[in-house]
Amino acid sequence: MPALSRKTAPAQLDLREADLPKGGKWITEARKNALGRLHAQGLPTRRDEYWKFTRPDALNAPEVTPAALLVTDEKPVFCDVDRLRLVFVDGVLDLDKSDPLVMDHIEIEPLKDAAARDIHWAKDLFGVLEQNGQNPVARPFATLNTATAEQGVVIRVTGKVTRPVSLHYMRTSETADAVVHNVIRVETGGDLTLLENGPAAARLNKVLEVDVANGAAFHHIRTQGRDHERRAVAHIFARLGHESRFKSFTLTVNGALTRNECVIEMLGDDAHATISGACVGDGASGAFHQDDTVFITHEGLNCESRQVFKKVLRNGATGVFQGKILVKQGAQKTDGYQISQGLLLDEDSQFLAKPELEIYADDVACSHGSTVGAIDEAALFYLTSRGIPRPQAVDMLVLAFLAEALEEIEGAEIREDIHQRLEAWVERRRG
Amino acid sequence: MLKIDNLQVKLEDEDKQILKGFSLEVPEGEVHAIMGPNGSGKSTMSYVLSGKNGYEVTGGTATLDDMDLLDMEPEERAAAGLFLAFQYPVEIPGVGNMTFLRTAVNSQRKARGEDELSAADFLKLVRAKAKSLKIDADMLKRPVNVGFSGGEKKRNEILQMAMLEPKMCILDETDSGLDVDAMKLVAEGVNALRDGKRSFLVITHYQRLLDHIKPDVVHIMADGKIIKSGGPDLALEVEHNGYADLLAEVA
Incomplete structure (x- = not known):
């Protein structure tokens, strides 16, 4: 039964077990479990500390706010990258539009197929990493996702996969309300690059659960689509084994509301995690609110984690960063680094940051910094004094500001692809 | 060329x-030097002219x-x-020196209605000019002035000047922070740009730079205006006697 008072309980909490999608035994259990947890948690309200800077209203409203489709003739991100492409249309996997799900060292299966079976390896991860990541902070949209998601892929990686797997999210509907849940297991010796791009839906609730086993590597680069009115809440839950590597970069340009949560559990020793993001927001084209919320737990010895977030905001745009590093007792030799920076191009925009460190080990190196500022006038004068028109000089400094986050992207080809997009978008905006 | 008349700035x-x-007034093709005690307004004058x-x-x-x-x-003045060769060139992390030069x-060229240089032509040009200033490929690749030594920064200013081919160059204490060899190198870079049409205004504290960049006229500036002008000998006079006598003369 719903734990919240009826007054504040959103429609999603009226869900009953009978309303859950039908499936095999393992997933039915996972969904029921999630539904029970959801009822206990309730959905976030503005009074929630964790949602202090971002209003969850539009995300848990019963009806989707329609979002106009972006009309553009430009080619999609990553289109020149040699990759295995899976296409989602309004949040629904479209196998006809996708490449054959065949490549060496990898098994890719639609969630729908996996869900139809009674027994599946995904049982150990689906909703499991998500549930692990709910402590100490509840993440009810992820719970809701586990309970209701029917779309997504489950991927098992057994060796080094040479071509990236690319999830391409297209939109055709102004009102699609999509729930997507992807599960990835990178086994020992496995190495996968996952690309994600596109706006997916008017409202998107997406969860990615990644298990990176001992000695495995996972690289993730995503862009969230430039549709102005779309709204999205996305979660990444990752568990890292010994000597594993995890890198995730997100580019957010436009979008009325974006909440990206990333929950990393560094379980094994000598693991590395990088979470980075570049965000360019303009409130003039409607609302812009972008929120990166990161929680990294260090359990293993000698692990390194990096968080690098850069946000450029103008015309009333809002950027939020909530980043926490939790170093558990025994997680000695932890090296934790966190930087979040906002560049405000006018006085109407704001950057809200809440960096947190909680450390129970005594031999660690953790640093964090958060800054907010305007364009450097001395640099601007230097550039304009050489004949570069002011608007172009501002853009050069904007790109330079974002460069530090882009440098976190592994792989020159993809990094260059992202860089050129940004450059083109910035240039077109200038007209 | 450059004509400044009764300029008052606060x-x-x-x-x-x-x-x-x-x-x-600096006529076409001439080199004028401005010397003067600290705080006389020399740098301000250069900033005001370039639009800071x-x-x-x-x-x-x-x-x-x-x-x-x-x-x-400022960009229109440049075009x-x-x-202006800055006294303290600004470091700009994240902007490659080469990108910066090409964009500038x-x-x-665009502002003047000329065709833009192709990437290949630009590269050829910048390499040739960089070589004569002993600027290596690495310096061109690095972010603008970031991690450059004092000498490298000043040479980078001269490289920009050489690439942009301005009519009127103002050098604001380009010799400050340079050792003798670096100063010679910079002076050679400047002299290479003297073509009888291009004009220079050289702001300096020391006569030594003027041994390498020979001025036509030397001005002494104090308290926000020129108090005396003369030939190259005036710089030598300052070197020997300081400013005290000159200041006393006008007081």
């Missing part, structure tokens, strides 16, 4: 007058080939042919 935020009737924020012109005029400089944006060159 700080925008403070009631502090810096230039108090500054007048100067923070100053308010309360009187007077400044023209370049009869164009009203004070009415133009019109004015160049092509912005000016």
Whole structure:
């Protein structure tokens, strides 16, 4: 039964077990479990500390706010990258539009197929990493996702996969309300690059659960689509084994509301995690609110984690960063680094940051910094004094500001692809 | 070429007058030097001419080939042919030196209605000019002035000047922080640009730079205006006697 008072309980909490999608035994259990947890948690309200800077209203409203489709003739991100492409249309996997799900060292299966079976390896991860990541902070949209998601892929990686797997999210509907849940297991010796791009839906609730086993590597680069009115809440839950590597970069340009949560559990020793993001927001084209919320737990010895977030905001745009590093007792030799920076191009925009460190080990190196500022006038004068028109000089400094986050992207080809997009978008905006 | 008449400038935020009737004329092809004690307003004059924020012109005029400089944006002044070699070149992390140079060159060409240089032509040009200033490929690749030594920064200023080919060059204490060899190198770079048409205004504290860049006229500036002008010998006089006598003369 719903734990919240009826007054504040959103429609999603009226869900009953009978309303859950039908499936095999393992997933039915996972969904029921999630539904029970959801009822206990309730959905976030503005009074929630964790949602202090971002209003969850539009995300848990019963009806989707329609979002106009972006009309553009430009080619999609990553289109020149040699990759295995899976296409989602309004949040629904479209196998006809996708490449054959065949490549060496990898098994890719639609969630729908996996869900139809009674027994599946995904049982150990689906909703499991998500549930692990709910402590100490509840993440009810992820719970809701586990309970209701029917779309997504489950991927098992057994060796080094040479071509990236690319999830391409297209939109055709102004009102699609999509729930997507992807599960990835990178086994020992496995190495996968996952690309994600596109706006997916008017409202998107997406969860990615990644298990990176001992000695495995996972690289993730995503862009969230430039549709102005779309709204999205996305979660990444990752568990890292010994000597594993995890890198995730997100580019957010436009979008009325974006909440990206990333929950990393560094379980094994000598693991590395990088979470980075570049965000360019303009409130003039409607609302812009972008929120990166990161929680990294260090359990293993000698692990390194990096968080690098850069946000450029103008015309009333809002950027939020909530980043926490939790170093558990025994997680000695932890090296934790966190930087979040906002560049405000006018006085109407704001950057809200809440960096947190909680450390129970005594031999660690953790640093964090958060800054907010305007364009450097001395640099601007230097550039304009050489004949570069002011608007172009501002853009050069904007790109330079974002460069530090882009440098976190592994792989020159993809990094260059992202860089050129940004450059083109910035240039077109200038007209 | 450059004509400044009775220029009066105060700080925008403070009631502090810096230039108090500054007048100067640099004809085509000439090299003029300005010397003067600290705080006399030399750097302010160079900033005001190139359009830096923070100053308010309360009187007077400044023209370049009869164009009203004070009415133009910094980038327009640059495209019109004015160049300031900074005393303290700014470090710009994240902007590659080469990208910066190419953008600057092509912005000016575009503003003047000329064709932009192709990437290949630009590269050829910049390599040739960089070589003569002993600027290596690594310096061109690095972010603008980031991690450059004092000498490298000043050589990078001269490289920009060489690439942009301005009509009127203002050098603000380009010799400061340079050792003898670096100063010679920079001076050679400047002399290579002397073609009988291009004009220079060299701001310096020391006569030594003027041994390498021979001025036609030397001006002494104090308290916001020129107090004395003369030939190259005037610089030698300052070197020997300091400014005290000159200041006393006008007092």
